[in-house]
Structures are given as C-alpha cells and as structure tokens.
Amino acid sequence: MLRCEAVGKRHGRGRWILRDVDMEIAAGDVLAVVGGNGSGKSTLLRILVGLSRPTSGSVSGRPSHIGYVPDRFTAHDRISAISYLTHMGRIRGLSASAARARGNHLLERLSLVGGRDAPLRTLSKGNAQKVALAQALLVRPDLLVLDEPWSGLDTSAHGVLSEFIDETAAQGGAVVFTDHREAITETHAGGVYVISGGRVTLHHSRHAGDRASMVELVLTVPPTGVVPVETNWSALPGVVDSALRGGEVVLRVTREHSDAVLLTALRHRWSVAGLTGPVGGHDHRFDARRAAR
Numbered sequence: 001m002l003r004c005e006a007v008g009k010r011h012g013r014g015r016w017i018l019r020d021v022d023m024e025i026a027a028g029d030v031l032a033v034v035g036g037n038g039s040g041k042s043t044l045l046r047i048l049v050g051l052s053r054p055t056s057g058s059v060s061g062r063p064s065h066i067g068y069v070p071d072r073f074t075a076h077d078r079i080s081a082i083s084y085l086t087h088m089g090r091i092r093g094l095s096a097s098a099a100r101a102r103g104n105h106l107l108e109r110l111s112l113v114g115g116r117d118a119p120l121r122t123l124s125k126g127n128a129q130k131v132a133l134a135q136a137l138l139v140r141p142d143l144l145v146l147d148e149p150w151s152g153l154d155t156s157a158h159g160v161l162s163e164f165i166d167e168t169a170a171q172g173g174a175v176v177f178t179d180h181r182e183a184i185t186e187t188h189a190g191g192v193y194v195i196s197g198g199r200v201t202l203h204h205s206r207h208a209g210d211r212a213s214m215v216e217l218v219l220t221v222p223p224t225g226v227v228p229v230e231t232n233w234s235a236l237p238g239v240v241d242s243a244l245r246g247g248e249v250v251l252r253v254t255r256e257h258s259d260a261v262l263l264t265a266l267r268h269r270w271s272v273a274g275l276t277g278p279v280g281g282h283d284h285r286f287d288a289r290r291a292a293r
C-alpha cells in the first residue's frame with residue numbers, strides 16, 4: 001500500500017502548496033484528485049510517482065511498476081511514436097519485439113490517427129496524449145497515475161481510457177487521476193480527494209452498487225440502411241463514456257438517464273444492437289475507516 005504521511009510541499013521559501021497530506025492507496029483502488037487550477041493536483045501526483053520529493057512528511061510503499069501520464073506530454077522528438085514506445089518498453093524490461101507489439105496493440109486500441117511512424121513532434125495534442133497513455137501501459141502498472149488524462153482525447157478514446165482504468169484496477173493495480181469534471185470523477189473513482197488551500201480531504205466515497213447503476217447501450221446503423229443522425233453523445237445528460245467499436249457506438253449511461261438517451265437514439269434513427277446493465281465489473285473497495293480519519 002502506498003501511504004503518504006503528513007506530506008507537505010513548498011518550492012524554496014514559497015508558499016506551502018500542500019500541507020499535512022495523509023493518503024492511502026491500496027491495490028485495486030481508483031481514486032480521483034480534484035481541485036481548482038493551481039491547487040496542487042499535479043504536485044501531489046508528482047510526489048506520488050516519486051518525481052518530486054516532499055518538503056516534509058514521508059511517502060512509503062511505492063510499488064515498482066508505475067505508469068505515469070503527466071499533464072503535458074512534450075513530444076519534440078523526431079522519433080516516431082512506435083519507436084518511442086519500443087524504446088520505453090525496452091527500458092521497462094520488455095524485449096524489442098514484445099515492446100513493439102504491445103505499443104502497436106495499445107495505439108490500435110486508442111485509434112492513433114496521424115501515423116504511428118510519424119515523428120512525435122508532428123502529432124496533434126490528442127494523439128500525443130494517446131502515446132503518453134500507451135507508454136504508461138506498456139508494462140501493466142501496479143500504480144497508474146494520470147494527470148487530466150481525458151483532456152485532448154477524442155470521444156472514441158474516452159471509452160478506451162475508461163477500459164484501461166477498469167482493467168488496471170481489475171488486475172490489482174491502483175489508479176489515481178485528476179480531472180475537473182465531477183461526472184467523470186464520480187463515475188470512475190471509488191474515492192475523491194479534494195485539494196483546497198493546500199489541504200487534501202477525502203470528500204466522496206462510492207457507495208457499494210453505485211457503479212452498478214450504469215447501463216451499456218450499443219447502437220448501430222439500422223438494418224434498413226437508413227443513415228442515423230450524427231449525435232454528440234457526450235453532450236447528453238447521463239452519458240459517461242461513448243466509444244466507437246467496429247462501426248457501433250457504445251455508450252455507458254447512468255441508469256437514471258438511460259431511458260432518455262435511448263429515446264434520443266431512436267429518434268435519431270439509431271438501431272439498438274445491445275443493452276446491458278448493470279455494467280462496471282470490479283468492486284471499487286472503499287475503506288470507511290479512511291474516510292473517518
């Protein structure tokens with residue numbers, strides 16, 4: 001278990017960005033860190049992964065395989081995405097062929113557009129973000145730390161990112177991410193830490209079964225061949241993820257809004273290929289004792 005005890009951080013003689021932070025992150029946890037701009041979210045994540053040393057307090061139990069996606073992935077390199085991932089995979093102990101295969105697999109799942117063989121510096125922000133995500137997942141992480149991972153990603157990649165988070169947690173890895181959107185944090189995280197005035201407090205914990213109140217809706221072009229109306233799924237209330245999979249649109253929707261979303265889909269001439277619920281899989285464990293501290 002990764003444990004922060006009374007962690008504080010300041011740069012030089014500047015203000016304290018973090019003070020007295022106590023946090024525990026166990027295998028399988030999915031935790032969100034929220035707070036305003038400049039509140040210290042990235043600072044906290046950098047301390048968790050070991051890139052930044054706390055000024056006071058201690059961090060213990062950091063696992064050996066950490067996947068980290070920084071808030072800014074600066075890709076000035078001439079190296080191609082796939083060569084970069086191959087190098088990174090080799091640094092993490094994979095053979096060149098295994099690293100290349102894993103890199104290709106991850107980029108395929110993320111639908112990297114713009115070419116895996118194009119120089120990194122020519123990639124758009126969103127595509128560079130996909131490469132950043134792929135490098136964090138080359139070797140299954142025990143701890144996956146994601147700094148605003150949804151920013152810049154297109155809708156189809158949103159669903160894949162959610163799958164990565166679920167898969168990592170289901171395989172016993174812990175996930176910590178930041179985001180500004182409440183809906184995303186509430187849906188994905190088993191616990192939400194809020195940073196304000198340098199203090200970090202556990203604000204929200206999932207009640208068992210919350211996640212089970214999601215339904216998955218699979219939409220397709222009707223057998224009649226009528227072309228459906230293009231729909232901005234993420235803009236509809238209750239739609240937490242939308243992804244394109246083999247010509248089908250897969251939506252994850254809160255149970256509360258699923259009827260309305262289904263109605264919109266039918267009105268827009270989409271055909272329902274599948275409807276499952278509840279979805280979510282693993283149970284995000286939450287230790288009430290921690291909330292009480």
Ligand SMILES: Nc1ncnc2c1ncn2[C@@H]1O[C@H](COP(=O)(O)OP(=O)(O)OP(=O)(O)O)[C@@H](O)[C@H]1O
Pocket residue numbers: 011014017035036037038039040041042043044071
């Ligand atoms: N190397 C540094 N030297 C001095 N101050 C720094 C340094 N790095 C970060 N800060 C300051 O620490 C504070 C917290 O920054 P941080 O990037 O952690 O915030 P954040 O919550 O991630 O913000 P955002 O939502 O805008 O990404 C900011 O006021 C920032 O200016």
